[in-house]
Amino acid sequence: xxxxAMKRRLLLVSNSTLHGGGYLDHCQQQISDFFGKxxxxxxxxxxxxxxxxAYTKTxxxxxxxxxxxxxxLHEAEDPVLAVRKAEGIFIGGGNTFRLLxxxxxxxxxxxxxxxxxxDGVPYMGSxxxxxxxxxxxxxxxxxxxxxxxxxxxxxxxxFNINPHYLDHNSSxxxxxxxxxxxxxxYHEEADTPSVLGLREGSMLLVEGNKATLLGTTKxxxxxxxxxxxxxxxxxxxxxxxxxxH
Amino acid sequence: xxxxAMKRRLLLVSNSTLHGGGYLDHCQQQISDFFGKxxxxxxxxxxxxxxxxAYTKTxxxxxxxxxxxxxxLHEAEDPVLAVRKAEGIFIGGGNTFRLLxxxxxxxxxxxxxxxxxxDGVPYMGSxxxxxxxxxxxxxxxxxxxxxxxxxxxxxxxxFNINPHYLDHNSSxxxxxxxxxxxxxxYHEEADTPSVLGLREGSMLLVEGNKATLLGTTKxxxxxxxxxxxxxxxxxxxxxxxxxxH
Numbered sequence: 295x296x297x298x299a300m301k302r303r304l305l306l307v308s309n310s311t312l313h314g315g316g317y318l319d320h321c322q323q324q325i326s327d328f329f330g331k332x333x334x335x336x337x338x339x340x341x342x343x344x345x346x347x348a349y350t351k352t353x354x355x356x357x358x359x360x361x362x363x364x365x366x367l368h369e370a371e372d373p374v375l376a377v378r379k380a381e382g383i384f385i386g387g388g389n390t391f392r393l394l395x396x397x398x399x400x401x402x403x404x405x406x407x408x409x410x411x412x413d414g415v416p417y418m419g420s421x422x423x424x425x426x427x428x429x430x431x432x433x434x435x436x437x438x439x440x441x442x443x444x445x446x447x448x449x450x451x452x453f454n455i456n457p458h459y460l461d462h463n464s465s466x467x468x469x470x471x472x473x474x475x476x477x478x479x480y481h482e483e484a485d486t487p488s489v490l491g492l493r494e495g496s497m498l499l500v501e502g503n504k505a506t507l508l509g510t511t512k513x514x515x516x517x518x519x520x521x522x523x524x525x526x527x528x529x530x531x532x533x534x535x536x537x538x539h
Numbered sequence: 540x541x542x543x544a545m546k547r548r549l550l551l552v553s554n555s556t557l558h559g560g561g562y563l564d565h566c567q568q569q570i571s572d573f574f575g576k577x578x579x580x581x582x583x584x585x586x587x588x589x590x591x592x593a594y595t596k597t598x599x600x601x602x603x604x605x606x607x608x609x610x611x612l613h614e615a616e617d618p619v620l621a622v623r624k625a626e627g628i629f630i631g632g633g634n635t636f637r638l639l640x641x642x643x644x645x646x647x648x649x650x651x652x653x654x655x656x657x658d659g660v661p662y663m664g665s666x667x668x669x670x671x672x673x674x675x676x677x678x679x680x681x682x683x684x685x686x687x688x689x690x691x692x693x694x695x696x697x698f699n700i701n702p703h704y705l706d707h708n709s710s711x712x713x714x715x716x717x718x719x720x721x722x723x724x725y726h727e728e729a730d731t732p733s734v735l736g737l738r739e740g741s742m743l744l745v746e747g748n749k750a751t752l753l754g755t756t757k758x759x760x761x762x763x764x765x766x767x768x769x770x771x772x773x774x775x776x777x778x779x780x781x782x783x784h
Contacts, residue, residue, distance in 0.1 A: 458715035
């Protein structure tokens with residue numbers, strides 16, 4: 295497991311679009327650095343949105359400006375074979391329940407894990423695509439619009455992420471639970487892993503057993519039974535990759 | 540079905556606490572009107588929160604000021620029997636996934652439905668307790684911290700509710716989906732029922748086949764393929780109880 299995890303390369307982005315910018319603009323340098331020159335074609339997974347054709351067009355247009363061709367998993371006759379041949383994978387955001395159910399329906403969960411963990415195929419996720427890269431989707435912000443066969447996800451890292459992490463607005467009169475309260479409720483359940491709250495603008499780069507926080511915003515780490523901790527961009531978060539988390 | 544539904548009595552509250560007030564303060568008059576003089580003891584379901592003892596104490600204290608004794612389902616040796624003997628039922632808020640899973644674990648879903656629909660036992664829900672009274676929990680705002688055996692809920696009404704409905708704040712720089720976008724994603728799925736967005740401060744009173752919006756805030760109705768509609772407090776929403784919704 296240590297050996298295979300050495301090959302793992304992940305770019306887990308909190309959000310696809312940052313306020314005032316275009317699609318993936320805020321992380322385009324990191325995308326180029328991440329996929330590099332060896333990857334020519336990226337396999338895109340548009341399952342999180344309803345209109346897969348339109349979503350693929352959006353992703354294709356953006357990736358082409360960065361020098362990558364995009365194949366979409368929903369256009370593949372054999373999804374498992376498409377994953378088996380992929381040079382790089384990008385799973386986009388949308389509804390996490392819809393995304394996870396579709397991944398199981400098309401039977402690609404195990405194959406994606408294998409390609410990333412054993413073959414070192416680079417995996418980029420954004421928002422829902424970041425949720426499904428973790429142990430489970432239990433810390434998504436999305437509505438449960440469809441029922442997936444399990445909340446267990448692809449499991450490329452041994453912790454959970456909360457994308458679009460949002461600080462409590464103390465001037466708000468809204469009484470629904472804050473994001474922090476929701477994550478605290480998760481940790482009231484037994485044996486729940488750490489949750490990395492990735493604020494919009496932040497992303498996690500994982501290379502083998504090394505994890506680094508990138509982007510422009512801090513991240514907030516929630517660990518069951520411990521105080522929450524803030525991390526600045528550039529922080530080494532490799533400790534999250536050990537089994538204890 | 541028409542005959543049994545005639546007995547149904549529900550008070551479905553958006554939120555347990557309104558900004559600046561105490562627990563259930565904003566709806567205490569409606570609670571008294573709803574349970575009336577014939578009900579002496581209310582069966583409370585504290586499953587949505589982790590600390591069931593503390594939650595029961597909170598509910599018990601409040602209901603005693605209104606003249607009702609509270610029995611808690613988690614204190615019952617036989618939960619099904621407790622439901623069978625209940626004069627009135629109140630399911631409180633918290634995490635909807637935890638609540639629904641616990642309801643199935645303790646095998647009371649069918650019994651609650653039977654008591655309410657066939658015997659006319661008054662049912663009050665707040666927040667998560669309102670979610671589980673509807674067709675499904677697919678329009679909850681909560682995190683999926685545990686995996687219930689289904690998203691199908693008690694089904695006392697043939698539509699869904701989004702409690703704590705929140706209007707988009709146009710000054711926000713947050714790019715996560717708005718509540719309206721999330722409900723729209725739900726309606727992209729086939730055969731999805733109407734969703735009544737109950738803003739904090741509002742509640743729905745159902746008496747047989749009559750439904751009335753109560754409280755101090757408007758509600759927003761989302762129906763698949765139709766324009767959304769706003770309803771003022773006092774509006775007759777009985778049309779939601781027909782099978783078409």
